[in-house]
Amino acid sequence: MAFAANTALISSPTLFTPSKFSSSRLYLSVPYKTTKFQLYCKPSSSLPLTSLFCLRKKEKSVLSALSDDFPAVLDEIEGNSGWDVAVEGEEGEGGFVVQPPEEAKVYVGNLPFDVDNGRLGQLFGQAGVVELAEVIYDRITGRSRGFGFVTMATVEEAEKAVELFSRYDMDGRFLTVNIAAPRGSQPERAPREPGHRIYVGNLAWSVDTGRLEELFSEHGAIVSVRVVSDRETGRSRGFGFVEMSTESEMNDAISSLDGEILDGRPIKVNAALERQTRGRF
Incomplete structure (x- = not known):
């Protein structure tokens, strides 16, 4: 038996039917497949734990061998005890828990x-x-x-x-x-719209993306920025890219920052060329 903060989900591996039946209790025949009941408990509920139960069903039937008093039991649980009852269905059964597409x-x-x-x-x-x-x-x-x-x-x-x-x-x-592209698929990329992308070279090893963003933000709104790093070591490769929101901001950043000393090194700043095909560096 497992409980969460506001819910209780009960599933019993077996049910036993006594040899002598009592009119005050509900008994179910032993089936082949479990149907879980999800019970939502309100703070004021006084339903005893002994009232929790698990129904089972056969492969082709919804429920097996229910007592004639079953609807009354549900009414009592829902109406008088402060519990809300919901059946947690399985795939294809119209359950409440559905995996998003x-x-x-x-x-x-x-x-x-x-x-x-x-x-x-x-x-x-x-x-x-x-x-x-x-x-x-x-x-x-x-x-x-x-x-x-x-x-x-x-x-x-x-x-x-x-x-x-x-x-x-x-x-x-x-x-x-x-x-997002579905797993395993390789969708064709749409042609990239002309941007206002700037190449920044001769960066000191200490310059990271945040430092580069701080420098270029003085010349306009930044769309994206990154310092290129080595995939294995994670160390900066000494260059990066900054994309500005407009052409005028891009030109202003290039004219103002080309040759600027950043952490002891003069940086190279110019318009980045869009790469058409992959090639060796």
């Missing part, structure tokens, strides 16, 4: 690095019921990787979330939000 999962990119699961879920709660909100963290450093996933209760709510939060300004960063 894959299409209800949303990818969220360009997250501020201080956003955690709770804050992400709170934001997307404006679009509907959030089943799961998860920010992805680096396994080695424990720092946010700047993206995550949110699973909504329905596909319609996921689509609403995309509509509401695509390009949403969150702490000065514009979110990238779209329906």
Whole structure:
């Protein structure tokens, strides 16, 4: 028998029918398959634990060998004891616990690095019921990787979330939000819209994404920023990219910061070239 804070879910592996029946109790025949009853308890309930029970059913039938007094028992439990009774169905049985479809999962990119699961879920709660909100963290450093996933209760709510939060300004960063690709699929990428992306080279090893963002934020709104690091060591490779919100802000940042001394090194700042095909570095 297992209990949660406000719920009790009871499942018994076996039921025994006594040889002598009592008119004051409900007895069920031993079946083949368990049906769980989910009982929601109100604080004022006085229902004794002995009244909790588990029904079983055969493969093809809903319930097996119910007593004639069963409806009255349910009425007593629901109406007089302060308990609400709900059957927890299995797959294909119309149960209350339903796994959200894959299409209800949303990818969220360009997250501020201080956003955690709770804050992400709170934001997307404006679009509907959030089943799961998860920010992805680096396994080695424990720092946010700047993206995550949110699973909504329905596909319609996921689509609403995309509509509401695509390009949403969150702490000065514009979110990238779209329906997550199903596992195992390799969807074709849509052609990237021309951006205002800046290449920043000759960075000191001590410069991280936050430091770079702080420097460029003085010249306009930043859409995204990252310092490229080695996949194995996690160490900076000495360059990064910054995307500004407008062309004028991009040009201003380039003209102002090219050759700027940052942590003892003159940085190289110019417009980044869109990579058309993968090639060797």
